[in-house]
Each structure stands twice: as C-alpha cells, then as structure tokens.
Amino acid sequence: MGSITFIEHSGDQHAVEIEEGKSLMQIAMDNGVPGVDADCGGECACGTCHVIVDANWTSKTGNVTEEETLMLDMTPEKADTSRLSCQITTTEAMDGMVVRLPEFQM
Amino acid sequence: MTKQCIIIGASHAAAQLAPSLRQEGWDGDIIIIGDEPYLPYHRPPLSKSFLAGEKTAEGLAIRPAAFYEKNSIQFRQGRVTAINRSTQTLTLSDGQEQSYDKLALCMGSRVRKVSLPGSELEGVHYLRDITDVEGIKAHVEKDKHVVIIGGGYIGLEAASALRKLGMNVVVLEMAERILQRVTAPELSEFYTRIHTEEGVHIHTGIAVSEITGETHTEKVICADGTEFPVDLVIVGVGILPNIELAVEAGIEVDNGIIVDEFCRTNDANIVAAGDCTNHFNKIYNRRIRLESVPNASEQGKSAAASICGVSKEYKSLPWFWSDQYNLKLQIAGLSLGYDQISIRGDKLAGRSFAAFYFKDGQLISVDCVNRPQEFMLSKKIIAEKLSIMPAQLADETIEIKELMKLSSQH
Numbered sequence: 001m002g003s004i005t006f007i008e009h010s011g012d013q014h015a016v017e018i019e020e021g022k023s024l025m026q027i028a029m030d031n032g033v034p035g036v037d038a039d040c041g042g043e044c045a046c047g048t049c050h051v052i053v054d055a056n057w058t059s060k061t062g063n064v065t066e067e068e069t070l071m072l073d074m075t076p077e078k079a080d081t082s083r084l085s086c087q088i089t090t091t092e093a094m095d096g097m098v099v100r101l102p103e104f105q106m
Numbered sequence: 107m108t109k110q111c112i113i114i115g116a117s118h119a120a121a122q123l124a125p126s127l128r129q130e131g132w133d134g135d136i137i138i139i140g141d142e143p144y145l146p147y148h149r150p151p152l153s154k155s156f157l158a159g160e161k162t163a164e165g166l167a168i169r170p171a172a173f174y175e176k177n178s179i180q181f182r183q184g185r186v187t188a189i190n191r192s193t194q195t196l197t198l199s200d201g202q203e204q205s206y207d208k209l210a211l212c213m214g215s216r217v218r219k220v221s222l223p224g225s226e227l228e229g230v231h232y233l234r235d236i237t238d239v240e241g242i243k244a245h246v247e248k249d250k251h252v253v254i255i256g257g258g259y260i261g262l263e264a265a266s267a268l269r270k271l272g273m274n275v276v277v278l279e280m281a282e283r284i285l286q287r288v289t290a291p292e293l294s295e296f297y298t299r300i301h302t303e304e305g306v307h308i309h310t311g312i313a314v315s316e317i318t319g320e321t322h323t324e325k326v327i328c329a330d331g332t333e334f335p336v337d338l339v340i341v342g343v344g345i346l347p348n349i350e351l352a353v354e355a356g357i358e359v360d361n362g363i364i365v366d367e368f369c370r371t372n373d374a375n376i377v378a379a380g381d382c383t384n385h386f387n388k389i390y391n392r393r394i395r396l397e398s399v400p401n402a403s404e405q406g407k408s409a410a411a412s413i414c415g416v417s418k419e420y421k422s423l424p425w426f427w428s429d430q431y432n433l434k435l436q437i438a439g440l441s442l443g444y445d446q447i448s449i450r451g452d453k454l455a456g457r458s459f460a461a462f463y464f465k466d467g468q469l470i471s472v473d474c475v476n477r478p479q480e481f482m483l484s485k486k487i488i489a490e491k492l493s494i495m496p497a498q499l500a501d502e503t504i505e506i507k508e509l510m511k512l513s514s515q516h
Binding site: 029030031032034037039040041043044045046047067070071073074075106 | 125128129148150151168169170172173177399400403425427429434436478479482483485486506507510
C-alpha cells in the first residue's frame, strides 16, 4: 500500500495510507491530520481543505474544476499548485506524493 | 483510576470533540453515547445527495471505525435519561449507570413534529436522520406524488432531490413566502422562480389541515379546501434543540444550553457543543443558537480544549450552505436585523448572484448563489469588520480581487 505525506505549516509530517477511490481530504480526516478542517464534508462549498501539492506531482492529481479555481483564487495562501483536497481522488499512482498545508484554513 | 470523559450524542460535534480531546492530551477514557446504530455521520447530504441516491449510508461516515479504535474512542449505543450532577453519573434508558469525570453535551436537535389528523399514516415522514431518509426512499418512484410541508432549506433541498428522481413535487408553505424565517424576500423570490422552472409547484400562505388515507397517505387537504393527491408526505417545519436532559439536571438553559466562549456550561465538569447550545457571539454582539455543522465542529474543538484545561476561544463566523439543482448557495453570517441590501448580478434571470446585507453601514451577511468568490470575500470582510460600500459590491465592473483590496484599505 502506498502513502501520501501531509506536511503541516509547523513542519510536522503525517504519512497516511492511500485508499484508492477516497478523496485526499477524506484520508486526511480518516487519519486525523490536523490542519484539514473540511467543514462541508467534501461538497466543494467551504474552501477549508486547502492543500498545496508538491510541484512534481500535479500531473497525477487530475483537473481543477472551475468552481474549485474560483474558491482557491480568494484564498490568501494560494500557491500555483493549490487544490481543495476534497476534489482529488487518490490512486496508487500517488504513492510518495507530498502535500503541504497552509497556516490557516479560511 | 482512569478518568472518564463521556460525550452524549454521536453527532457532528462529538466526531470533532473526541479526536480533539486526544490532540489536547486527554489520556483517559472517551466514551460516546448515541442512540442511533451508526458512527457519527454527515447530516447535510441526507436531504441532498443521499436522498437523491448518489451516496450510500456507509459513505456518510465522518470518520471510519478504524480511526476511533486507533484513538481509543469507544461507542456505546443507548439513550441517556438523566444526568446526576451530584454523583457525576448518568442514567441510561436500560437502567444502567455510567460515571463521568468530564461530560460533553452534544445532543444536537430533533425535528419539530406536527399534530395534524393523519400525520401518523404510513407515507408521512420527517427528515433528520438516516432512518428517516431510508423510509422516504421506500416511497420514491418516478411520476408519483409528493407533498412537502414546509418551504425551508430542508424542504426545498428535498424538493430538488425528488424532482431529479422524476417525482411530481408540491411544496406547501404556511408563511407568505418560502424561506421567510431565514432570508430576505429577494432570495425567496429567486428560489420560487428556480423551483417553478424546474417543475415544482410552490404554494404559500397555505395551511394543511389534514392528511387522509386508509392506512397509507392518499390526500393532503388544506384549510382553504385545496386537495393534493399524495403517495408521500415529507414534513420539514424546523428543528428543536435537545435540551431536556440539561434542564432537568439544573444546567443553565435559555433557547439552548448556555455556554461561554470556551463552550463551558455553569457546571465546571460539563461542556456543550453544537446545535443544542446557545452562545454569546462577539461578531453580532448577542446570544445565538445555531443550526450548523461548522458551528458544531468549531465548538467541539473549543469544548475539548476546555476539558483539558486549555483555553481555545470559539469565535468563528457562522456559515451555511444549501445545494439545490445546479445551485450552490453559500451563506456567511447572519442577516437578521439588516437595514440595507445590495445585489451583485441578475437575480431575475439566470442562476448566479450575490445578496449582501448591511446594518449601520457594516456588511453583516451574504447569500451567494453560484458565487464562491463573493462568499470568500464576504467571510473576510464580515469576520474582520472591514469596510466596503454597498454600491461597490453591486458594481460588477469592479473585480472581486479589487473589492478585496478596497476593503482592506480602511
């Protein structure tokens, strides 16, 4: 089983197991990764599951929808590879992927 | 002896409070007592994707069983019938006692029931938990007739989901307009238009007097004599906070369990979080009771911290969302008491606009329909009490990012 590493703003790392088909947000919640709030439970409604995907992995994380882009655009800590983790479906191809968490979820 | 923290209610608040206790360093037992046969689950999808058949009951779980096991969070199915503060014990409906060192009240709310003749007939359902929706689903069939009593968010979301499944949908609202209790006339008018375009029949200013049928519901009869044939009736007329246990135990209650900004009640060993609480909100300078998932989660964090002797102030801006058809409504803040409204976009045509509510020149709330950027902008302006002019928000030639800059300059 592959894993994905979440790095908190403080530098703390959390390697979590991939469960194919679940969203990146859900596996963060399932493993209690601090810093992913996911207020709306994965409806792309709140913008509180913001992650910054390591630039080497963006080809694996799928397309960004327009709605997601609009939400992310207004997020203060937005980076070029920012995503809402509820909109990324995890696959084994993401084994070894690293994502960073912003200091604050909006 | 190992200390025990008992959480009453396997709710959204509990699903956050329990793991937050571990994060704050609680090393005693954690036991969640709930009366449903499920781990805490997401309730908002019940009237949306779960009713529409796009999500399964398993898919609603907030966290999996393995997570709770790993964090030594136990579940006990049962109903608490009394909180005995002097002995720090709980009495359960099966007669057993459960002692506690710390207690968290996360009882949530329950549906307001109606006492109409015929409301006990088969085919009449409320909508609050998984069992309710499974009951509703048993009657869902294309071209059959459903009457929804109550034109609030739950009723309208159910209308949207059932319309998608091909049912004939009628919504009956007693007030002069749908969503009257929660939003402005502009929004009511907009949602009336959308539902009408989608083929839902909305009737306002109408009172139901009776539901008739042999064993199964057949007709809904209104006070003005209007009759609707029905195969299914859904009642969505609001919720009530579950406060009785607290009242009987002498915990301070006033339209919800009274908590301070750290989610503490008037008993040093008891905290409370979520729908069943009433807190003083500094942004609005008044006491409020919220029916909201983000509130339950955030209060869960503060309550857990308080149990562990850490001060984590609850000071989040209330926000809500509602999905109907292809519309995503995002609401930030509370519009109650607004004296000015400003609209960005065309609410009379199309399906995208934002309504901003002002009081004494200050933005206090926003309703955004398919306008995520206006939502994000407003959250910031309201929470930080930044200044912005109603006319600036209404002017679509000014881009959102420019509005963000304008509001931050003061």
